[in-house]
Amino acid sequence: MKKSKIKIIYNPNSGRKLLLKTVPKLLDILVNEYNMDVDMEGTKGKHHATEIAIKSGQQGYHVIIAAGGDGTINEVINGMVNNSDSKLAIYPAGTVNDFATHLNVPRQLMRFAEMIHLNHTVYTDVGKAGDRYFLNVAAGGLLTDVAYRVSSDAKTVLGKFAYYLEGIREFPKQIFKPIRVKLQIGNVIEEKEILFYIIANSKQVGGFKNIASEAKIDDGLLDLIVIENTNLIDVASLFFLIIKGNHINHPSIKYMQVKEFTIESDSEVAVDIDGEMGGRLPMTFKVIKSAIPIIIPPKETIESYIDKNQHHLLFTKSDI
Numbered sequence: 670m671k672k673s674k675i676k677i678i679y680n681p682n683s684g685r686k687l688l689l690k691t692v693p694k695l696l697d698i699l700v701n702e703y704n705m706d707v708d709m710e711g712t713k714g715k716h717h718a719t720e721i722a723i724k725s726g727q728q729g730y731h732v733i734i735a736a737g738g739d740g741t742i743n744e745v746i747n748g749m750v751n752n753s754d755s756k757l758a759i760y761p762a763g764t765v766n767d768f769a770t771h772l773n774v775p776r777q778l779m780r781f782a783e784m785i786h787l788n789h790t791v792y793t794d795v796g797k798a799g800d801r802y803f804l805n806v807a808a809g810g811l812l813t814d815v816a817y818r819v820s821s822d823a824k825t826v827l828g829k830f831a832y833y834l835e836g837i838r839e840f841p842k843q844i845f846k847p848i849r850v851k852l853q854i855g856n857v858i859e860e861k862e863i864l865f866y867i868i869a870n871s872k873q874v875g876g877f878k879n880i881a882s883e884a885k886i887d888d889g890l891l892d893l894i895v896i897e898n899t900n901l902i903d904v905a906s907l908f909f910l911i912i913k914g915n916h917i918n919h920p921s922i923k924y925m926q927v928k929e930f931t932i933e934s935d936s937e938v939a940v941d942i943d944g945e946m947g948g949r950l951p952m953t954f955k956v957i958k959s960a961i962p963i964i965i966p967p968k969e970t971i972e973s974y975i976d977k978n979q980h981h982l983l984f985t986k987s988d989i
């Protein structure tokens with residue numbers, strides 16, 4: 670039988686540099702336990718993972734293992750959509766890894782290698798935001814100066830949003846400035862004053878398991894959640910509901926499942942893409958159905974994979 674040809678693309682700097690140790694071990698297990706043909710390549714900086722993924726697709730690798738945080742995974746998928754017949758597997762090594770966590774991808778090396786061997790594959794949708802693809806989420810809002818002062822190390826709008834959800838007891842007076850947006854879905858245009866928007870492919874965003882509770886990675890739809898402008902008491906109670914995953918019927922939440930839409934604003938509103946800064950509004954978002962084959966654990970093995978501590982703190986108190 671022909672050997673599986675596997676490329677591991679890893680970010681040596683993500684996840685406290687642990688991948689420098691774990692990736693060679695993973696390679697060793699795949700080669701020696703499962704008789705696979707494996708090589709690995711570390712990324713050297715921004716967008717390098719995309720370049721390697723494009724090249725690996727052209728070179729006919731059967732599987733590309735993306736090892737790193739959500740930023741690295743995002744760069745890898747940007748090199749795979751429309752470029753490759755390779756399958757994707759995610760070895761999660763960052764702070765959040767929403768998509769992999771949602772799919773119960775094991776972090777333990779033997780289990781992960783077994784998952785690659787079992788080769789259980791589904792086709793996942795991806796989102797497209799402007800000319801960039803995202804695997805899990807695009808999001809944004811207009812943060813106030815307070816938000817920047819309180820959490821200066823938090824990288825992105827989504828990161829700060831998740832931070833405030835975690836630190837709910839220290840909820841500052843005002844995090845978001847309401848912004849006027851124009852939302853266009855098909856021929857329907859709505860103008861709204863909003864605080865935040867989230868566009869999700871999976872249910873889990875920012876470490877919270879059920880933010881997009883209706884989302885499925887293979888339904889050909891993106892889940893758009895708009896948090897409309899509301900008074901402060903409502904925002905606080907709303908955030909509690911979000912933590913519990915009980916928010917979608919709240920009067921200030923608009924939850925829609927759509928294939929394509931455009932958001933515009935007169936304000937300068939950032940768009941986070943899979944947790945990294947990805948441009949500004951106006952932007953058109955669309956779903957690319959079944960864009961990438963991805964190896965995930967088969968149902969019957971998941972129970973034993975589940976990490977009881979999947980819910981991560983994005984930022985600790987020492988970050989502020």
Ligand SMILES: Nc1ncnc2c1ncn2[C@@H]1O[C@H](COP(=O)(O)OP(=O)(O)OP(=O)(O)O)[C@@H](O)[C@H]1O
Binds near residue numbers: 712740741763944
């Ligand atoms: N060798 C490198 N040195 C510095 N940055 C790199 C290198 N290789 C890749 N990068 C960049 O680092 C960014 C962040 O990487 P990644 O998301 O994998 O790690 P992380 O920040 O530790 O994870 P998380 O975002 O989950 O906290 C990526 O956008 C990528 O472009």
